[in-house]
Amino acid sequence: MATLYEYYNTGDDSRIGAWAQAWNAQTFTPSVAHKITSVKLLLFRKKLPGIVTASIRATDASGLPTGADLCSGTIDGDTLTTDEAGAWYEIILGDGYILAANTTYAIVIRAPTGTVTNTVEWRLDVSSPTYPGGCYNASNNSGVDWFANGNYDFMFEEWGEPIPVVAPTVTTQAADSVEQTTANPKGNVTDNGGEDPTRYIDYDTDSGAPYAHTKDCGVGGVGVYNSNLTGLIPETKYYYRARAVNSGGTGTGSEMTFITKSRAVAANMAAKMME
Incomplete structure (x- = not known):
């Protein structure tokens, strides 16, 4: 009707x-x-x-x-x-x-x-x-x-x-602004499935689901989103993926990695900036 x-x-x-x-x-x-x-x-x-x-x-x-x-x-x-x-x-x-x-x-x-x-x-x-x-x-x-x-x-x-709502499509994007305890892994919603999803970044120091940590990046439509993670461990490899959820289901991106900077690297960079 x-x-x-x-x-x-x-x-x-x-x-x-x-x-x-x-x-x-x-x-x-x-x-x-x-x-x-x-x-x-x-x-x-x-x-x-x-x-x-x-x-x-x-x-x-x-x-x-x-x-x-x-x-x-x-x-x-x-x-x-x-x-x-x-x-x-x-x-x-x-x-x-x-x-x-x-x-x-x-x-x-x-x-x-x-x-x-x-x-x-x-x-x-x-x-x-x-x-x-x-x-x-x-x-x-x-x-x-x-x-x-x-x-x-x-x-x-x-x-x-x-329009029937279906699961969104999302891809995992490279992290930027990687420092000792902070980083910005990104996701990209390429299709909202008919309803804007809640967007997440799942991350852990071990590979694969379930991930120990999840950053809620809020509800949003098609496009790239940021996570701006804090409280990370220096000189540590992190595994992460993008994830998006609407009433039609869940979409996930592939897993990617980044490595936080060491304290020594950060100290050297600070010293050079002081010169």
């Missing part, structure tokens, strides 16, 4: 039409990762706009639609209501697309065979919009160039299904 995720579906007080080269879009930002499967839009028609395409696109650094369609669907615009209050229409987006959390996307609408008098009209709020995750966008050259107006929000609902 489909789940409603992002939406802005009340407060409309105007409409903007799309036809041929005049395209409209509403950007939105999912708060949780999921697979989008359809959109519901508050639409009506003027005369006969023909087939209407709705698609999902990525956005650029400025928050404007960019690139090819990530998924798309169509509806016969000639069958839409002519009542200017509009009606809600669901457009199925083919195989759908997995959306990342906290990433902005765009719902793009166009009527390729429409004209300035044969349009698909999308209801929107131009007086007091409150959707926080995006805004109205438009293009006058078939999606080549876009502009946004943060004072407008189209009426939309985006529907989809949850």
Whole structure:
């Protein structure tokens, strides 16, 4: 059964039409990762706009639609209501697309065979919009160039299904800042598995699990993380691995090693710095 995720579906007080080269879009930002499967839009028609395409696109650094369609669907615009209050229409987006959390996307609408008098009209709020995750966008050259107006929000609902959470993927990275009693072994989460994991560095003076010590590095997403270990024994070989845990399971990296500095090396380095 489909789940409603992002939406802005009340407060409309105007409409903007799309036809041929005049395209409209509403950007939105999912708060949780999921697979989008359809959109519901508050639409009506003027005369006969023909087939209407709705698609999902990525956005650029400025928050404007960019690139090819990530998924798309169509509806016969000639069958839409002519009542200017509009009606809600669901457009199925083919195989759908997995959306990342906290990433902005765009719902793009166009009527390729429409004209300035044969349009698909999308209801929107131009007086007091409150959707926080995006805004109205438009293009006058078939999606080549876009502009946004943060004072407008189209009426939309985006529907989809949850993504099953699986164990994260993590690799062990080389340690740096190795001193007598401190070191910074690192890990790298390359795939969060659909849920940001708690990240760890397991370490010991003996090779292999179970490890005697574990540093909790906190919850985080994809990327390198630090452990900043303290209280180590000088001139000692340590074995360590990265580990990450979410509700889907545990991912571990391969074992690596580092050797803490001896007191003599540290003393010599200090003496040279004093010279």
